[in-house]
Amino acid sequence: MTETTTAPVEPATTGAPAPQRQETRRRRRPPSPGRVLAWVVMILLLLITLFPFYWMLRTALSSNGALYSGATSLLPVDFSWGGFERVFGLQSTEEAIAQGGSGASIDFWLYLRNSVVVATVVTACQVFFSAMAAYAFSRLHWRGRNAVFGVFLLSLMVPVIFTLLPNFVLIRDLGLVDTLLGIMLPGLFMTPFAIFFLRQFFMNVSTEVEEAALIDGASKVRVFFAIIIPMSVGPIATIAILTYIGSWNDYFWPLMVSYTDESRVLTVALGNFNAQTPQTGPDWAGLMAATLVAALPMILLFLAFARRIVSSIGFSGIK
Amino acid sequence: MSAPSSIPTASSAPPAPSVPGRRVRRRRDDTRLALLFILPATVGLVAFYFWPLVRGIWLSFTSWDLLSPAEFVGLENYRTMVADPVFWNAVRVTLLYVVINIGLQTVLALLIAVLMQRLSRSVLLRSLVLAPYLVSNVVAALVFLWILDFQLGIGNQLLSWVGLDRIGFFTSETWAIPTIAVVNVWRHMGYTALLIFAGLQAISPTTYEAARVDGASETRMFFGITLPLLRPILGLVLIISVIGSFQVFDTVAVTTNGGPVDASRVLQLYIYDKAFAQFDFGYASALSVAMLLILVVVTFFQYRVTRAGQTDLN
Numbered sequence: 157m158t159e160t161t162t163a164p165v166e167p168a169t170t171g172a173p174a175p176q177r178q179e180t181r182r183r184r185r186p187p188s189p190g191r192v193l194a195w196v197v198m199i200l201l202l203l204i205t206l207f208p209f210y211w212m213l214r215t216a217l218s219s220n221g222a223l224y225s226g227a228t229s230l231l232p233v234d235f236s237w238g239g240f241e242r243v244f245g246l247q248s249t250e251e252a253i254a255q256g257g258s259g260a261s262i263d264f265w266l267y268l269r270n271s272v273v274v275a276t277v278v279t280a281c282q283v284f285f286s287a288m289a290a291y292a293f294s295r296l297h298w299r300g301r302n303a304v305f306g307v308f309l310l311s312l313m314v315p316v317i318f319t320l321l322p323n324f325v326l327i328r329d330l331g332l333v334d335t336l337l338g339i340m341l342p343g344l345f346m347t348p349f350a351i352f353f354l355r356q357f358f359m360n361v362s363t364e365v366e367e368a369a370l371i372d373g374a375s376k377v378r379v380f381f382a383i384i385i386p387m388s389v390g391p392i393a394t395i396a397i398l399t400y401i402g403s404w405n406d407y408f409w410p411l412m413v414s415y416t417d418e419s420r421v422l423t424v425a426l427g428n429f430n431a432q433t434p435q436t437g438p439d440w441a442g443l444m445a446a447t448l449v450a451a452l453p454m455i456l457l458f459l460a461f462a463r464r465i466v467s468s469i470g471f472s473g474i475k
Numbered sequence: 476m477s478a479p480s481s482i483p484t485a486s487s488a489p490p491a492p493s494v495p496g497r498r499v500r501r502r503r504d505d506t507r508l509a510l511l512f513i514l515p516a517t518v519g520l521v522a523f524y525f526w527p528l529v530r531g532i533w534l535s536f537t538s539w540d541l542l543s544p545a546e547f548v549g550l551e552n553y554r555t556m557v558a559d560p561v562f563w564n565a566v567r568v569t570l571l572y573v574v575i576n577i578g579l580q581t582v583l584a585l586l587i588a589v590l591m592q593r594l595s596r597s598v599l600l601r602s603l604v605l606a607p608y609l610v611s612n613v614v615a616a617l618v619f620l621w622i623l624d625f626q627l628g629i630g631n632q633l634l635s636w637v638g639l640d641r642i643g644f645f646t647s648e649t650w651a652i653p654t655i656a657v658v659n660v661w662r663h664m665g666y667t668a669l670l671i672f673a674g675l676q677a678i679s680p681t682t683y684e685a686a687r688v689d690g691a692s693e694t695r696m697f698f699g700i701t702l703p704l705l706r707p708i709l710g711l712v713l714i715i716s717v718i719g720s721f722q723v724f725d726t727v728a729v730t731t732n733g734g735p736v737d738a739s740r741v742l743q744l745y746i747y748d749k750a751f752a753q754f755d756f757g758y759a760s761a762l763s764v765a766m767l768l769i770l771v772v773v774t775f776f777q778y779r780v781t782r783a784g785q786t787d788l789n
Contacts, residue, residue: 190693191593191594194590194593194594195594197586197590198587198590198591198594198600201583201586201587201590201604202600202603202604204661205603205604205606205607205661205664205665206603206606208607208615208618208619208622208661209606211618211621211622211629212618215621223627224627227626227627227628227629227632228629228632228636285515285516285519286516288512288513288515288516289512289513289515289516289517291512292505292508292509292512292513293513296505296508296509296512297504297505298504298505298506298509298510299504299506301509304513307520308516308520311520311524311525314524314525314528315718315722315766315767315770317722317743317763317766318527318528318531318763318764318766318767319523319524319527319528319531321527321531321534321746321750321756321759321760321763322526322527322528322530322531322534322760323523323527324750325530325534325541325756326522326523326526326527326530328541341523342519342523344519345515345516345518345519345520345522345523346515346516346519346520348520348524351516376505376508377508380512401609404611405609405610405611405612405613406611407611407612407613407724407725407728408724408725408728408747411728412747412751423611423613423614426611426613426614426617426729427613427728427729440621440624440627443617443621444617444618444621447610447613447614447617447618450610450611450613450614451609451610451611451614454609454610455606455609455610457609458602458605458606458609462598462599462602463598465602465605466598466601466602466605466669467598469605469666469669469670469673
């Protein structure tokens with residue numbers, strides 16, 4: 157209603173001469189109180205968002221004993237690398253216990269390696285297999301294509317949480333409990349979302365290049381590797397980053413499958429870290445150093461691809 | 476189907492009508508190649524989506540401790556469930572969590588999204604807002620366990636500065652669930668805000684300009700333009716975040732592990748306990764089916780109420 161009634165007014169205001177423009181410029185210089193208030197609220201929300209990150213860093217760089225007396229200090233209390241040294245096993249057991257650590261050996265490098273292996277393999281396989289399926293659903297011509305795609309879409313309705321218990325039983329039947337493969341297997345082949353997301357982009361790749369290649373005698377397989385994939389690097393990277401972050405942060409599934417250090421990933425190890433509280437009270441400095449190290453790879457990944465990740469979030473894919 | 480199949484015919488016809496028919500046919504029908512290309516995805520679909528769905532429902536009618544073979548017991552698990560006070564408590568606790576979590580998260584995310592739309596579209600701002608989403612639930616849980624620690628946490632230090640009593644955020648029956656809900660709001664509000672922000676971009680700026688010329692206030696524009704036009708997106712955001720919210724597990728498992736007593740024993744944690752601490756896979760599966768039904772009903776209801784499938788933009 158408002159739009160239609162005021163539409164004719166708009167050209168008049170933009171076409172108005174100098175005085176009008178001067179007025180807008182004058183209005184812009186002292187920001188309106190509403191705008192100031194809006195920024196204040198925004199900054200407050202940002203502080204709430206970012207404070208825990210700072211607090212992680214501040215605590216990780218403090219020595220654990222000093223945290224008791226300096227609980228309110230905004231800077232690290234009694235600056236020390238001890239927390240990080242304990243995480244990476246650079247301290248002797250006595251030293252660690254003296255500084256408030258549990259002294260138990262935590263094989264952080266192993267967990268880190270496990271997390272890297274799981275996230276990397278899952279991302280590579282899942283994105284590749286999903287891209288293959290997306291290609292079949294967008295660029296190949298075969299009977300029943302839409303029907304089969306519909307069946308794949310149906311799986312979007314199956315809550316992942318419901319599949320966890322039966323999937324565990326399957327992994328157990330396969331003898332893969334407590335192995336990295338057992339953790340990776342369910343995510344290895346596809347997610348309906350990845351197929352759906354990539355299909356949208358593959359459909360939009362121009363057919364001209366593809367046809368030229370086909371006339372030159374290229375096979376459809378070659379078209380996939382030499383044309384479709386290179387022309388969709390952007391969306392493929394987006395889905396790969398999102399998959400990597402999701403896989404890295406996953407906790408529930410690895411918790412079910414892994415029992416020993418051999419297959420323990422960082423998130424599960426961090427959860428356990430908490431349970432190994434020494435009698436003197438938790439080693440907060442060490443714990444925060446560990447959480448920081450666990451979060452760091454994702455933060456770095458994000459710094460490198462912030463623009464891509466941020467602009468990929470929306471309902472462009474899902475309708 | 477008809478549109479895509481007509482493309483190759485058109486393209487393969489002009490270059491050389493004399494090309495042997497064999498080649499044209501190969502181009503038009505890729506069935507064999509397509510089956511090869513969807514093979515890995517199909518294995519994943521059947522083995523890890525559809526088969527577990529069937530198996531999970533089947534297991535809910537059995538009694539099974541993983542060691543001896545599963546034994547069919549009909550509806551017994553469901554009968555036990557209906558009479559199980561811990562189950563009903565878990566449902567109540569989960570609902571309480573979802574209401575606090577979604578209520579707070581939606582309001583804050585909407586606020587952030589509208590502020591971003593009004594103030595700045597910079598990638599930096601959006602990145603900062605999204606930052607908590609990048610760390611795992613476990614990391615978020617541990618950080619807040621520390622910040623809200625009874626003795627040393629800066630949160631409680633602040634409370635005592637202001638002159639209030641310290642709060643056992645994770646150790647009191649009243650506070651455990653609200654605290655966990657707020658921790659997860661912290662992790663997800665930025666992500667939700669970006670989803671809503673994307674929806675806001677679809678609203679034409681001229682609508683706001685027109686309203687402004689008419690002398691509408693910011694509040695008036697928010698309730699008169701933003702909210703109604705955002706409804707379909709907001710509906711989808713709500714459906715997705717409610718589904719996610721019902722499945723809360725990580726944060727609870729790391730911070731309170733269901734305690735004190737059963738004050739934070741959410742449904743998913745109860746399922747996990749039944750399966751992996753008591754090895755009662757049949758009952759745990761029945762609980763999972765209950766969860767599935769709750770999700771289906773809630774999603775359907777939300778879809779109807781928010782009319783998420785329809786748009787008012789045209």
